[in-house]
Amino acid sequence: MITTSPSAQLVSPASRTRIKMCGFTRERDVDAAVAAGADAVGFVLYAKSPRYVPLERAAELARRLPPFVTPVLLFVNEDTAKIRAACAGVTGAIAQFHGDESPQDCWAACGSEARPYLRAARIPLGDAGRGFDLLKFAQDYSQAQAILLDAHIDGFGGGGQTFTWSLLPPNVDAHLVLSGGLTAANVIDGIRALRPRCKSLAVDVSSGIEVPGHKGIKDADRMSEFVTAVRQADQLLCNK
Numbered sequence: 001m002i003t004t005s006p007s008a009q010l011v012s013p014a015s016r017t018r019i020k021m022c023g024f025t026r027e028r029d030v031d032a033a034v035a036a037g038a039d040a041v042g043f044v045l046y047a048k049s050p051r052y053v054p055l056e057r058a059a060e061l062a063r064r065l066p067p068f069v070t071p072v073l074l075f076v077n078e079d080t081a082k083i084r085a086a087c088a089g090v091t092g093a094i095a096q097f098h099g100d101e102s103p104q105d106c107w108a109a110c111g112s113e114a115r116p117y118l119r120a121a122r123i124p125l126g127d128a129g130r131g132f133d134l135l136k137f138a139q140d141y142s143q144a145q146a147i148l149l150d151a152h153i154d155g156f157g158g159g160g161q162t163f164t165w166s167l168l169p170p171n172v173d174a175h176l177v178l179s180g181g182l183t184a185a186n187v188i189d190g191i192r193a194l195r196p197r198c199k200s201l202a203v204d205v206s207s208g209i210e211v212p213g214h215k216g217i218k219d220a221d222r223m224s225e226f227v228t229a230v231r232q233a234d235q236l237l238c239n240k
């Protein structure tokens with residue numbers, strides 16, 4: 001017989017928010033992310049990023065991952081042949097397109113090979129977010145496995161900035177991944193604001209799990225706190 005403490009709550013599978021952590025450069029941080037409960041671990045293959053790792057290094061780090069933790073390769077306006085080669089070099093990898101890639105670019109690099117990919121939608125900061133047509137974007141990139149929402153900043157991403165979640169449309173016919181400036185302190189609000197608006201919601205964090213001032217160097221405590229906060233959000237939404 002399975003017993004639970006009176007205060008224990010079962011979280012239904014539908015309400016378990018998947019967590020991607022991104023921008024890894026070190027073995028110990030990858031291991032800590034897995035231990036904390038990350039579902040996906042991202043590697044930035046964009047040479048201008050402070051979190052950049054060459055493909056061989058990403059592949060080496062990804063080999064540490066246990067089954068059912070997905071490696072994600074992040075690209076910004078990369079050459080199609082290089083994307084294909086990179087994905088082929090990392091077992092089980094999915095791609096994240098974070099630049100100006102068109103639907104056709106994404107299809108040529110991944111879709112035509114039946115490889116899942118995420119497409120980043122870079123939402124303008126503040127009130128300007130109102131002008132971003134997420135419904136059209138989701139339709140244009142309907143072949144993507146999910147649309148990843150990030151704040152529009154210089155340098156394409158990883159800036160630790162939030163956009164205004166409340167300005168997004170109430171009904172988006174897509175799986176969404178919320179990112180951009182998430183931390184253990186704000187992710188509960190983010191999940192509560194976004195999950196009712198889409199088919200499913202996952203979250204993605206990079207800056208918010210780093211040692212302050214050290215891009216690409218992750219903090220094990222921050223990773224655990226982030227996962228704990230996401231699980232609290234799941235409980236809150238489960239009990240509504």
Ligand SMILES: O=C(O)c1ccccc1N[C@@H]1O[C@H](COP(=O)(O)O)[C@@H](O)[C@H]1O
Pocket residue numbers: 022023042044046049050051074076098150155156157158159160161179180181182204205206207208
């Ligand atoms: O991490 C980077 O340096 C980066 C560079 C270029 C494009 C995207 C990048 N990171 C991604 O941006 C989002 C949000 O990150 P943050 O939590 O606000 O730091 C996330 O998907 C990162 O992987």
